[in-house]
Amino acid sequence: MHPAHFHVTVDVVALTITDGVLKVAVVQRDSKTSCIDQRRNGDVREIPRDSKHHWALSGGHVRYDTENINEAAARELFEETKIKVDPESLVQLGAYGALGRDPRPGRTVSIAFLAFQPMFSDPIAGTDAKQARFFSVLDLLTEPNRLEFDHELMLLDAIQRVREMVLTTPIATSFCPPQFTMSELREVYEVLWHPAYDKEISDADRQRLAAELRRYENSDEYQLLSSLKNQSARGNTESRTAQPRGLSSGSVYSRIESEFPEFRYQLAQMPQERLNQITKILMTEAKSNVPKKPEIKKRLDPANFARKVEKIPGFIEKISDSELRSSMSGTGRPAQLYRRGDIQRLDPPLRLEVKRGKGKTKWD
Amino acid sequence: MHPAHFHVTVDVVALTITDGVLKVAVVQRDSKTSCIDQRRNGDVREIPRDSKHHWALSGGHVRYDTENINEAAARELFEETKIKVDPESLVQLGAYGALGRDPRPGRTVSIAFLAFQPMFSDPIAGTDAKQARFFSVLDLLTEPNRLEFDHELMLLDAIQRVREMVLTTPIATSFCPPQFTMSELREVYEVLWHPAYDKEISDADRQRLAAELRRYENSDEYQLLSSLKNQSARGNTESRTAQPRGLSSGSVYSRIESEFPEFRYQLAQMPQERLNQITKILMTEAKSNVPKKPEIKKRLDPANFARKVEKIPGFIEKISDSELRSSMSGTGRPAQLYRRGDIQRLDPPLRLEVKRGKGKTKWD
DNA sequence: CCAAAAGTGTTCTTAGTACACCCATGG
């Protein structure tokens, strides 16, 4: 008979896609309250990490006498990120209980969950960004921002699982707004199949691919674009004074100054209408300069993708008597809107030709 | 901070297929050493059960300070059933930690594993049959032999997982002898897709389907057939005196008596050659009387199945300069033998048209 | 001879791909 020396914890991988980038909810715990596998880097590899770069999945102990593990997962997620999910919607990834994942006395077994129930468009509202935020998954796989060792494993397992699930269940729609266009849905699949998320890829390759995507995300234009998007989406005026971070190159601003010479002094007093004009120009400029999303596995053929998806009964429904939506990029013909259907499983499953045999499989 | 009131256990679902019937390794624990969810029936439903019908998956506590959970699973499986598996080959099904699955103080979270690494042709050798044996899965889903409540759930989850895995990995060959024919391999798929194993089926339906298969398994002819098969396979003489159990109807024996009137008195002294003759007749008779395996989901077309399987690179290899094997039923043209290939994943995955939409999905 | 299963071949249908082409928008 073995004494009860176990800690049972839960960790939640909450995924979302914003602006074509896969992101995961992470928290920054201070060492006092951190209970799961702190400072786990020593025995695997030495990773440069400071307090600003120390992220972990949200999670914590299961209350042993009052809650089921999925309830614990939902509770921890809410407590730490303010994301509210139905415990039943959480998908269990499995138990991670390797020896030595926790240096404290006893033994910790953590059960990982996957969440994407809500549409995380503007998530973790009301939480201090220092403590919880969505973070680009690729960033968490490159150097300065690495997750705990086995949180990284959980994350990769989670992505693997999501790939399976978007082919067999309608959860891909959870990454989209309630009303979405075909290309928004298609982008979910294109993003998820970026080769950098492959589990069996070499670390060097992942670093290279991640760096590529990172360059894209960190480009001034992308930063500007997403901040403008948020601004115009919620029409919040608070960000009028907050300058988009990372903006340093002058090409965009110089154009504004040429068209609006009074910019420098009158921005604060400018009427909203004029500000919208400026925003529009900024977005246009940004869009035209954002580099192409680098080598997504397979740019899916829009026509064929749409046909395939529409053929699956109950997956999505055309919103017939509704407005069309202008496409993500602003240009192009406005698109038909869809909403998610009412089925639980895709039947038949969606099939993308995912050539798995990249490096190792032998083809004669 | 929550105190460590957790028990962490493992349970192993070890599956095999013998004589066209899916079986799982179960053990009969006496109440003193049983540590996982004993007498769990009260809160769900009242199930008639006596000591002879009280089966559970093999499993037990993880040693908190010395072993990983998959190692614990392999150890427990070996200790209780003498089945030896590589811990790395175990597939984790997930954690089962619902409140109240164990009445003892504290809380038990069990992590379920799936095993099929070895070819369980003559398994659990050397173990007292009272303590561990392979049991027909269908029998464990019908009344007198029910598993613990959440072991039944594990079992169904396991089968679900195996179905996925035989389509994407070469593990289907693990259910076959080292050298196998196409029909032996095909039978694996046919057996696994029996609708009684569907998870979402209603309990009443499952009972009905299980009863059907059960009638088949319990038929005198099937019993005779499998015992004769074992006898001739290992040529063990010990069973010469042991009469196949369940044999009561006289049709087979009467035929023997008509052809071998001396049967009643001379069986014990009979030369092996003559015994083989008798065995052959018995098998023939049995085969001709065994009712058809009832409604396997879809009798797969042998020709198309073979082509499909042979097209997957590295899945199976033809054994070129080898004997052919006469088919399972004895009659028919001898078949080509195969052995498993060396790949880890089926690429492309095997696809059987598994019409999932049986009851609930709407097809317009 | 027949029955049963293996193995081969063939036809027909479907699913999927790769395009070409027009439409609607922003600039």
Add this chain to the structure above:
DNA sequence: CCATGGGTGTACTAAGAACACTTTTGG
């Protein structure tokens, strides 16, 4: 006007299903 993306159509290809036919065993 152009570029960009949405939407429709279509020809070509691959995959799969169904089935006929031959072969080889046991009886």
